[in-house]
Amino acid sequence: xxxxxxxxxxxxxxxxxxxxxxxxxxxxxxxxxxxxxxxxxxxxxxxxxxxxxxxxxxxxxxxxxxxxxxxxxxxxxxxxxxxxxxxxxxxxxxxxxxxxxxxxxxxxxxxxxxxxxxxxxxxxxxxxxxxxxxxxxxxxxxxxxxxxxxxxxxxxxxxxxxxxxxxxxxxxxxxxxxxxxxxxxxxxxxxxxxxxxxxxxxxxxxxxxxxxxxxxxxxxxxxxxxxxxxxxxxxxxxxxxxxxxxxxxxxxxxxxxxxxxxxxxxxxxxxxxxxxxxxxxxxxxxxxxxxxxxxxxxxxxxxxxxxxxxxxxxxxxxxxxxxxxxxxxxxxxxxxxxxxxxxxxxx
Ligand SMILES: [Zn+2]
Ligand SMILES: [Zn+2]
Numbered sequence: 464x465x466x467x468x469x470x471x472x473x474x475x476x477x478x479x480x481x482x483x484x485x486x487x488x489x490x491x492x493x494x495x496x497x498x499x500x501x502x503x504x505x506x507x508x509x510x511x512x513x514x515x516x517x518x519x520x521x522x523x524x525x526x527x528x529x530x531x532x533x534x535x536x537x538x539x540x541x542x543x544x545x546x547x548x549x550x551x552x553x554x555x556x557x558x559x560x561x562x563x564x565x566x567x568x569x570x571x572x573x574x575x576x577x578x579x580x581x582x583x584x585x586x587x588x589x590x591x592x593x594x595x596x597x598x599x600x601x602x603x604x605x606x607x608x609x610x611x612x613x614x615x616x617x618x619x620x621x622x623x624x625x626x627x628x629x630x631x632x633x634x635x636x637x638x639x640x641x642x643x644x645x646x647x648x649x650x651x652x653x654x655x656x657x658x659x660x661x662x663x664x665x666x667x668x669x670x671x672x673x674x675x676x677x678x679x680x681x682x683x684x685x686x687x688x689x690x691x692x693x694x695x696x697x698x699x700x701x702x703x704x705x706x707x708x709x710x711x712x713x714x715x716x717x718x719x720x721x722x723x724x725x726x727x728x729x730x731x732x733x734x735x736x737x738x739x740x741x742x743x744x745x746x747x748x749x750x751x752x753x754x755x756x757x758x759x760x761x762x763x764x765x766x767x768x769x770x771x772x773x774x775x776x777x778x779x780x781x782x783x784x785x786x787x788x789x790x791x792x793x794x795x796x797x798x799x800x801x802x803x804x805x806x807x808x809x810x
Contacts, residue, residue: 464479464480464481464482464583464584464585465477465478465479465480465583465584465783465784466478466479466480466520466579466582466583466584467520467521467522467582467583467786467787467790468480468518468519468520468521469507469508469515469517469518469519469520469521470517470518471510471517472508472509472510473508473509473510474517475508475787475790477784477786477787480520480579480583482584482585483579483585483586483587484587485531485532485533485587486587486589487533487535487589488533488534488535488536489533489535489536489553489589489590489591489592490532490533490536490587490588490589490591491529491530491531491532491533491536491539491587491588491591491595492529492530492531492532492585492586492587492588493527493528493529493530493545493547493585493586493588493595494527494528494529494530494584494585494808495522495525495526495527495547495581495582495583495584495585495586495808496525496526496527496528496604496807496808497525497526497527497604497605497608497805497806497807497808498522498524498525498581498582498608498783498806499524499525499608499609499611499803499804499805499806500522500582500789500790500793500803500804500806501523501524501549501612501613502639502640502641502730503523503730504521504522504575504582504790505793505794506730506732507519507521507575507576508521508790511732512576514576514577515575515576515577519575519576519578519579519580520575520579520580520582520583520586521575521580521582522574522575522580522581522582522583522586523547523549523572523574523575523576523580523581523611523612524547524549524581524608524611524612524613525547525581525586525608525611526544526545526546526547526598526604526607526608526611527544527545527547527581527586528542528543528544528545529541529542529543529544529545529591529595530585532591533591535592536591536592537592538591538592538595539591539592539595539597543597544597544598544604545595545596545597545598546595546596546597546598546607546610546611546759546763547574547581547586547588547594547595547611548594548595548596548611548756548759549572549574549611549612549754549756550564550565550567550570550571550572550594550753550754550755550756551564551567551570551571551572551573551574551588551589551590551594552564552567552570552571552590552593552594552756553567553568553569553570553590553593554590554592554593556568556569559593562755562757563755564755564756564757565752565753565754565755565756566753567590569589569590570589570590570594571753572753573589574586574588582786582806584783584808596610596759596760596763599763599767601767602763602766602767603766603774605774605777605805606766606772606773606774607763607766608777608803608805609644609773609774609776609777609803610759610762610763610766610773612754613640613641613644613773613776613803614644614647614648614762614771614773615754615755615756615757615758615759615762616641616644616728616754617641617642617643617644617645617646617647617648617705617728618644618645618648618758618762619752619754619755619756619757619758620726620727620728620750620751620752620753620754621635621641621644621645621648621649621703621705621726621728622645622648622649622651622652622703622726623758624724624726624750624752625649625701625702625703625724625725625726625750626700626701626724626748627649627652627654627700627701628652628654628700629652629653629654629655630653630654630655631652631654631655631656631700631701632654632655632656632658632694632697632698632699632700632701632720633649633654633656633657633658633699633700633701633702633703634657634658634659634660634690634699634701634702634703634715634718635649635657635658635659635660635670635675635703635705636660636661636686636702636703636704636705636706636711636714636715637660637661637704637705637706637711637729638659638660638661638663638666638667638669638670638705639661639666639705639706639796639802640776640802640803641705641728641729642659642661642670642703642705642706642728643666643669643670643673643776643802644773644776645703645705645728646659646670646673646674646675647673647674647771647773648762648771649701649703650674650771651765651770654700654701655676656676656677656693656694656699657674657675657676657677658675658676658677658678658679658690658693658694658699659671659675659677659678659679660678660679660681660682660686660689660690660714661678661679661680661682662680662681662682663680663797664680665800666802667679667680669802672775673775677693679693682710682711682714683710683714684717686714687713687714687717687718688717690714690717690718691717691718694718694720697720698718698719698720698721698723699718699719699720699723700720700722700723700724701723701724701726702714702715702718702719702723702724702725702726703715703726703728704725704726704727704728704729705728705729706729707728707729707730707731707732708729708731708733709731709733709734709735709736711729712725712727712729712731712735713735713736713738715727716737716738716741716742719742719745719747721745721746721747722745722746722747723745723747723748724747724748724749724750725747725748725749725750726750727749727750727751727752728752737749776802776803777802777803777804777805778800778801778802778803778804779792779793779799779801779804779805780804780805780806780807781804781805781806781807782806782807782808782809783806783807783808783809784809785806786806789804789806792804
């Protein structure tokens with residue numbers, strides 16, 4: 464089969480690989496019909512993710528059809544259409560029993576990281592019964608690809624941890640796919656104001672169409688000042704950090720109102736200053752989280768019911784044999800205006 468392979472920092476290739484085999488009784492082999500590229504894949508290609516070794520097939524998002532299952536798989540059968548979660552979960556370890564699938568002792572975020580991922584014709588899914596979701600009858604599979612990672616990540620790490628509440632004021636710093644996923648799902652809770660912050664005007668125009676009430680086209684100190692001005696000097700109840708660089712986290716520190724929450728979503732590779740000399744008396748909460756995908760069943764229902772339409776995040780489409788072009792387009796998002804690129808198998 465063909466697969467997209469990380470070959471070490473700055474190196475990548477489409478390679479011919481053997482089709483994966485069942486390695487444990489709880490495994491399933493899935494034929495990937497649709498996948499996408501995540502910002503995290505670009506981090507890996509830069510060499511920022513030490514757990515991912517050269518030779519790894521990338522990708523942790525996708526939908527597909529079950530090809531074969533091990534004898535321990537009871538929920539899924541060959542031919543079933545499935546959504547692949549970015550998080551693999553055994554369902555039995557202490558962390559899984561607490562709903563923290565991201566810290567599963569034999570799973571977590573391993574797909575396209577510590578084991579081969581979804582940017583291939585076939586993928587081996589460990590703990591298949593508790594790591595796959597059945598595609599609902601009549602569901603639009605393009606939209607479901609957004610449920611492997613970005614929708615639950617924006618919702619769990621941003622909206623739920625950020626305690627978004629009716630009438631509240633929310634700022635989302637970063638209008639990339641994850642920030643926009645947080646924007647879509649924050650509206651479940653009817654906040655009064657949703658302020659989107661990003662230096663890219665095109666992404667802010669998209670955010671307006673997705674429901675942002677205000678936009679701030681800036682980054683760094685100017686962004687914080689603009690948000691404070693928009694909120695009459697009060698700040699925001701929820702500041703969602705959806706970039707993963709020090710400046711955007713500091714913007715959140717600058718704009719969080721007394722009693723508010725900073726919900727970090729971004730993947731940080733550098734240390735950030737925590738201004739406790741200002742924040743110690745502000746009754747704030749700072750949260751961090753790796754997505755657990757515990758809300759995936761709920762999100763599947765909201766998409767099926769038409770409450771949200773994550774398909775709107777897809778800006779470009781490629782066939783699998785064009786995956787190098789897909790990376791090129793996604794990697795130059797400021798010029799190509801890419802949000803999510805959908806990569807489809809030739810049926
Ligand atoms: Zn991802
Ligand atoms: Zn577990």
